[in-house]
Amino acid sequence: MGEVKTIFEPRKAILIGSSAIREKVGMASPQLFSDVIYNMKKFFHGKTYVLDTEGKISRTHLSKLPEVPELAVVMLPPEQSIEHAKECMKAGVKAFVMITGGYKDNQRQKLLKLKEQYDVKILGPNTIMGVLNTANGLNTTFERNVMPKKGNIAVISQSGGVGACLIDWACFYDVGISKFAFVGDKIDVDDVDLLQYLGRDKNTKVICLYMEGMKNGREFIEQARKISKQKPILVLKGGITQESAQRAKSHTASIAGSDQVFDAAFKKAGIIRVETIEELMNMAIALSKQPPMRGDNVAIVSNVGGPAILAGDAVTRNNLKLANLSEETKQKIESLYHGVDASNPIDMIADARADRYEKVLDLVLRDKNVDGVLVINMLKSTFFEPKDAKVIPKVASKYPNKPIVDVPAGGEDFELVYRVLSNTNIPLYNLPDKAVKALKILRDYGKIIGKH
Amino acid sequence: MGEVKTIFEPRKAILIGSSAIREKVGMASPQLFSDVIYNMKKFFHGKTYVLDTEGKISRTHLSKLPEVPELAVVMLPPEQSIEHAKECMKAGVKAFVMITGGYKDNQRQKLLKLKEQYDVKILGPNTIMGVLNTANGLNTTFERNVMPKKGNIAVISQSGGVGACLIDWACFYDVGISKFAFVGDKIDVDDVDLLQYLGRDKNTKVICLYMEGMKNGREFIEQARKISKQKPILVLKGGITQESAQRAKSHTASIAGSDQVFDAAFKKAGIIRVETIEELMNMAIALSKQPPMRGDNVAIVSNVGGPAILAGDAVTRNNLKLANLSEETKQKIESLYHGVDASNPIDMIADARADRYEKVLDLVLRDKNVDGVLVINMLKSTFFEPKDAKVIPKVASKYPNKPIVDVPAGGEDFELVYRVLSNTNIPLYNLPDKAVKALKILRDYGKIIGKH
Numbered sequence: 001m002g003e004v005k006t007i008f009e010p011r012k013a014i015l016i017g018s019s020a021i022r023e024k025v026g027m028a029s030p031q032l033f034s035d036v037i038y039n040m041k042k043f044f045h046g047k048t049y050v051l052d053t054e055g056k057i058s059r060t061h062l063s064k065l066p067e068v069p070e071l072a073v074v075m076l077p078p079e080q081s082i083e084h085a086k087e088c089m090k091a092g093v094k095a096f097v098m099i100t101g102g103y104k105d106n107q108r109q110k111l112l113k114l115k116e117q118y119d120v121k122i123l124g125p126n127t128i129m130g131v132l133n134t135a136n137g138l139n140t141t142f143e144r145n146v147m148p149k150k151g152n153i154a155v156i157s158q159s160g161g162v163g164a165c166l167i168d169w170a171c172f173y174d175v176g177i178s179k180f181a182f183v184g185d186k187i188d189v190d191d192v193d194l195l196q197y198l199g200r201d202k203n204t205k206v207i208c209l210y211m212e213g214m215k216n217g218r219e220f221i222e223q224a225r226k227i228s229k230q231k232p233i234l235v236l237k238g239g240i241t242q243e244s245a246q247r248a249k250s251h252t253a254s255i256a257g258s259d260q261v262f263d264a265a266f267k268k269a270g271i272i273r274v275e276t277i278e279e280l281m282n283m284a285i286a287l288s289k290q291p292p293m294r295g296d297n298v299a300i301v302s303n304v305g306g307p308a309i310l311a312g313d314a315v316t317r318n319n320l321k322l323a324n325l326s327e328e329t330k331q332k333i334e335s336l337y338h339g340v341d342a343s344n345p346i347d348m349i350a351d352a353r354a355d356r357y358e359k360v361l362d363l364v365l366r367d368k369n370v371d372g373v374l375v376i377n378m379l380k381s382t383f384f385e386p387k388d389a390k391v392i393p394k395v396a397s398k399y400p401n402k403p404i405v406d407v408p409a410g411g412e413d414f415e416l417v418y419r420v421l422s423n424t425n426i427p428l429y430n431l432p433d434k435a436v437k438a439l440k441i442l443r444d445y446g447k448i449i450g451k452h
Numbered sequence: 453m454g455e456v457k458t459i460f461e462p463r464k465a466i467l468i469g470s471s472a473i474r475e476k477v478g479m480a481s482p483q484l485f486s487d488v489i490y491n492m493k494k495f496f497h498g499k500t501y502v503l504d505t506e507g508k509i510s511r512t513h514l515s516k517l518p519e520v521p522e523l524a525v526v527m528l529p530p531e532q533s534i535e536h537a538k539e540c541m542k543a544g545v546k547a548f549v550m551i552t553g554g555y556k557d558n559q560r561q562k563l564l565k566l567k568e569q570y571d572v573k574i575l576g577p578n579t580i581m582g583v584l585n586t587a588n589g590l591n592t593t594f595e596r597n598v599m600p601k602k603g604n605i606a607v608i609s610q611s612g613g614v615g616a617c618l619i620d621w622a623c624f625y626d627v628g629i630s631k632f633a634f635v636g637d638k639i640d641v642d643d644v645d646l647l648q649y650l651g652r653d654k655n656t657k658v659i660c661l662y663m664e665g666m667k668n669g670r671e672f673i674e675q676a677r678k679i680s681k682q683k684p685i686l687v688l689k690g691g692i693t694q695e696s697a698q699r700a701k702s703h704t705a706s707i708a709g710s711d712q713v714f715d716a717a718f719k720k721a722g723i724i725r726v727e728t729i730e731e732l733m734n735m736a737i738a739l740s741k742q743p744p745m746r747g748d749n750v751a752i753v754s755n756v757g758g759p760a761i762l763a764g765d766a767v768t769r770n771n772l773k774l775a776n777l778s779e780e781t782k783q784k785i786e787s788l789y790h791g792v793d794a795s796n797p798i799d800m801i802a803d804a805r806a807d808r809y810e811k812v813l814d815l816v817l818r819d820k821n822v823d824g825v826l827v828i829n830m831l832k833s834t835f836f837e838p839k840d841a842k843v844i845p846k847v848a849s850k851y852p853n854k855p856i857v858d859v860p861a862g863g864e865d866f867e868l869v870y871r872v873l874s875n876t877n878i879p880l881y882n883l884p885d886k887a888v889k890a891l892k893i894l895r896d897y898g899k900i901i902g903k904h
Contacts, residue, residue: 129833143832159758160802164833165862172863212761238761241768275769276885277762277861306611309664309690310729316693317727350612380595381581381616409729410617411624433728 002121004189004197006095008133008179010071012047014062014093015040015140016084017075020054028076028100033057035142036073036099036130043137043147053080068092073130073140075099078107081125085111089118097131097140098124103185112187127184128160132167134177135203141180143167151176152205153284154198156191158183159238162210162277169281174422176288178203192220199227206288207231208280212238214262221269228270232287232445235271236280237262270448272441279437282429286438289425290403292446295371297323298439299364300345302376303352303384307409308345311374311432318440329367333360350381354388358395365399372403372439376432379413386416393424403442405435454573456641456649458547460585460631462523464499466514466545467492467592468536469527472506480528480552485509487594488525488551488582495589495599505532520544525582525592527551530559533577537563541570549592553578555637564639579636580612584619586629587655593632595619603628604657605736606650608643610635611690614662614729621733626874628740630655644672651679658739659683660732664690666714673721680722684739684897687723688732689714722900724893731889734881738890741877742855744898747823749775750891751816752797754828755804755836759861760797763826763884770892781819785812802833806840810847817851824855824891828884831865838868845876855894857887 017033037057040048049069050058053076072088074081074096085096098111103125115122123131130140134150148170155170155177157163163182170177178201181194191211198204207227214220224233240259266273274280298315300322302308315322322344333342336359340348346364348356357377364370375392377384389406396404405427408417414430421428429435469485489509492500501521502510505528524540526533526548537548550563555577567574575583582592586602600622607622607629609615615634622629630653633646643663650656659679666672676685692711718725726732750767752774754760767774774796785794788811792800798816800808809829816822827844829836841858848856857879860869866882873880881887 146832157758159756159761160833161754161756161760161830161861162758162762164756164830165759165865168830168832168862168865172867210758212758236762238758238765240765275765277759277883302613304611304613304616306609306614306662306664306690307617308613309611310614310688313690313692313727378613378616380598380620381612409613410620413617413620415624431729 001119002094004121004193006070007097007121007123007189008131008138008197009136010046010069010095010138012049012067012069013040013044013071013073013138014049014051014069014088015073016051016053018053019056021077032099032142033075035144036075036140038144039139039141039147042145043139045137051084062087062091071095071097073097073099078103078125082107082111082114086114089114089120094120096120096122096124097127098122098184099127099130099140101126101128101184108185108187115188122188123181124184125187127182129163129182131182132177132180134179141167146171148177149174152178152203152288153208154179154201154204154206155208156181156183156194157210158212159210162238165277166210166281169277173281175281175285186215190215192216192223195220195223195227199231205231206284207233208284209233209235210238210280211235217265221265224269224271228448233271234280234283234287235266235273236275236277237273272444272448282434282438283441286405286427286442287445289427290405290442291401292449293372293403293439293443294401294446296321296443297369297371298374298436299323299325299367299370300374300376301348301357301360301364302345303348303350303382304376304378305347307376307378307407307432308347311376311407311436312345314433314436318436320436320440320443323367323370325364326367326369329363332363351383353383353385354391357388358391361392361395362398365395365402365404370402372442374432374435374439375404375406376409377406377417378409379416380410386420389417389420393421393426396426403439405429405438407432407435453571454546456573456645458522459549459573459575459641460583460590460649461588462498462521462547462590464501464519464521465492465496465523465525465590466501466503466521466540467525468503468505470505471508473529484551484594485527487596488527488592490596491591491593491599494597495591497589505536514539514543523547523549525549525551530555530577534559534563534566538566541566541572546572548572548574549579549582550574550576550636551579551582551592553580553636560637560639567640574640575633576636577639579634581615581634583634584629584632586631593619598623600629601626604630604655604740605660606631606653606656606658607660608633608635608646609662610664611662614690617729618662618733621729625733627733627737638667642667644668644675647672647675647679651683657683658736659685660736661685661687662690662732663687669717673717676721676723680900685721685723686732686735686739687718687725688727688729689725724896724900734886734890735893738857738879738894739897741879742857742894743853744901745824745855745891745895746853746898748773748895749821749823750888751775751777751819751822751825752828753800753809753812753816753825754797755800755802755834756828756830757799759828759830759859759884760799763828763859763888764797766885766888770888772888772892772895775819775822777816778819778821781815784815803835805835805837806843809840810843813844813847814850817847817854817856822854824894826884826887826891827856827858828861829858829869830861831868832862838872841869841872845873845878848878855891857881857890859884859887
């Protein structure tokens with residue numbers, strides 16, 4: 001019996017394409033074939049076989065293989081794809097990633113019938129980019145030499161374009177990824193199956209979805225409700241309006257329902273909804289690195305005044321609260337540092353270095369009136385140096401139940417601190433409002449867990 | 453008589469500091485002094501004199517100078533700063549940038565009295581970063597070797613930290629700047645004076661303000677109302693809540709009024725309000741490069757489906773409309789490109805290259821139902837190449853009254869297209885929602901101009 005697991009974790013895979021077919025989008029093309037071969041040979045830890053129907057790249061025939069691969073990645077025009085998939089099924093291949101699109105209804109039906117007959121699992125057709133698994137290097141995308149770094153964020157995308165943008169974003173901004181799946185036309189494996197699989201996947205801590213419509217809505221919500229107790233699920237939903245929903249319908253052949261219905265369903269399922277691609281990635285980073293926030297009270301610890309005020313504004317806009325620090329905390333801070341006003345947001349003044357950050361953060365995190373902390377450490381106009389940021393994960397590790405996020409505000413300043421902290425569990429944001437939003441989402445997830 | 457102009461456009465400047473004083477934030481420090489000297493010597497096109505009160509760097513004495521400088525940049529502790537400023541006034545210096553902070557009320561009074569006696573202009577004290585002018589290289593900041601590129605966006609900041617973040621952002625993201633001013637304690641030159649000056653400055657096309665409170669509110673609004681007819685004014689206001697307003701008060705000694713009052717005042721003045729530092733910069737770029745939008749109707753032209761749907765969602769969220777393309781436009785596009793559905797958002801499919809972008813953009817921009825266009829050109833998962841983007845400014849130049857913004861969505865994709873288009877008048881955004889927001893602001897400014 002074919003399993004979803006096999007789609008992501010085969011030991012042997014066969015790539016079926018053509019080295020001579022005329023190039024066409026959504027369809028087979030020699031370039032796409034060559035790129036997938038390149039990526040699989042370069043990244044995949046298992047064995048990769050290549051079946052070139054034109055025989056220029058490889059004259060491999062299924063029957064000649066020393067062993068049957070578990071996964072076939074098929075990138076031929078619909079009829080040929082179906083034909084070759086059938087041959088593979090006969091030979092005992094149990095899982096399929098059907099890359100190419102352009103299937104007609106009757107072709108989808110034909111493929112589905114074969115699936116039932118041979119009891120296999122099919123992702124697609126029309127997945128275009130297929131799957132990525134950073135744990136075993138599986139990479140069926142045709143973006144040559146593009147592979148995100150290992151991490152614990154999984155992404156399911158109903159759109160090739162949004163998925164491609166998310167891969168590009170993850171690679172460029174160094175976001176750690178566990179799995180990527182492009183669902184395509186979903187004749188077999190759908191979001192529910194993928195959720196189920198990722199819910200059990202030990203390499204996945206946060207699940208991100210881009211969706212335009214929902215198949216098996218009730219089942220999806222039921223499944224998500226169970227998983228969201230263990231792993232946060234973030235959703236970016238495209239097609240919120242009648243006009244764009246109409247477009248979404250023609251785009252992925254799924255029915256985009258009224259936006260309010262989705263909103264209610266997501267709430268019921270403990271799914272956190274975001275509005276943009278950047279939010280999806282930024283919030284996933286926060287959830288993958290920090291604990292949920294157990295109350296609304298945020299402390300802001302900064303070496304500059306203005307950005308701390310903007311952070312305070314964002315706290316209000318996100319319906320969080322500026323923590324009332326205890327008198328004890330305030331007095332301790334003010335007695336240690338003359339000139340520092342320990343009212344929240346705390347402006348530690350531009351000469352604050354590692355030592356002051358460490359002591360003040362320790363006092364603030366210890367305060368029972370504080371549920372989460374936002375740190376601002378600018379370099380420009382201050383004496384702070386990138387290496388000083390090392391004290392942040394150090395102090396944070398003493399308070400594993402309180403989330404902490406860091407804002408080296410700006411462009412170069414962000415880059416310089418990022419180099420020091422990127423491999424720690426401290427999420428970094430280039431502006432205060434993005435970090436506050438991260439705390440908001442950590443608070444939301446705290447409420448979701450609390451509910452169950 | 454001293455003029456604000458002299459603060460930004462002196463031909464000769466004298467830097468007054470100490471090479472031996474003990475380092476203290478907001479106060480004189482040898483490092484700060486040395487950094488300002490470095491920046492002025494490196495960037496300033498005029499003559500820079502240095503007066504080191506300790507005589508280690510320079511034994512210059514005012515009376516020994518071949519000519520009197522127009523501007524003095526003073527970075528000594530308050531008493532010494534006042535004393536040296538007075539000497540300069542006696543010698544005929546007409547403009548002052550008072551860098552250091554920590555002034556007491558009576559010291560501010562003393563400086564103000566001298567200002568009146570000698571009829572000079574003073575920026576500060578407590579400006580910390582002072583001023584930048586990319587036209588003549590004037591740079592009194594102590595961020596060594598940091599200078600934004602020439603452009604037509606001016607920034608006035610009430611906060612050193614926010615200002616420093618904006619400079620960092622401008623340098624890192626290559627935003628073209630005309631002038632930067634850190635207003636500090638505003639004993640003399642205030643936002644009204646700076647607005648007036650920038651309103652007349654031929655190098656400034658857009659004015660950005662970060663403010664926490666307002667001095668001379670009525671005058672400010674009156675002045676802004678006049679200028680906003682000619683040049684867009686963007687404001688980021690820190691301290692929207694009672695708590696953060698309280699902090700803002702202690703931070704810059706200005707009174708932060710109720711947020712609703714500010715909102716109403718900004719509307720009256722034709723000032724466009726933004727919520728974040730990124731928005732301030734992104735919107736300034738749009739306004740500096742593109743014409744205002746004269747109606748609500750946005751066309752989206754894309755080579756991918758999902759991101760175009762997200763753009764459509766953002767159009768709705770920003771209270772704009774998806775343009776109803778004329779039947780003529782649709783038919784022309786669909787007859788040219790089989791398989792392209794010319795309903796807005798237009799998905800030109802992943803094989804769209806320069807030629808298809810050029811023809812479709814031309815048809816869409818020509819359509820009278822279209823007021824502005826958002827282009828999406830992803831590279832990942834498509835056949836688009838960075839150089840193809842050159843057709844966008846080419847077509848746009850034929851329609852100078854309709855704004856156009858471009859979204860090479862993602863990380864690396866954005867970078868690659870940015871390299872091709874950064875020196876054109878096409879504003880680029882890495883995600884659809886940011887580009888839609890830019891069109892929204894161009895629409896807002898269209899309404900502001902329309903009103904007058």
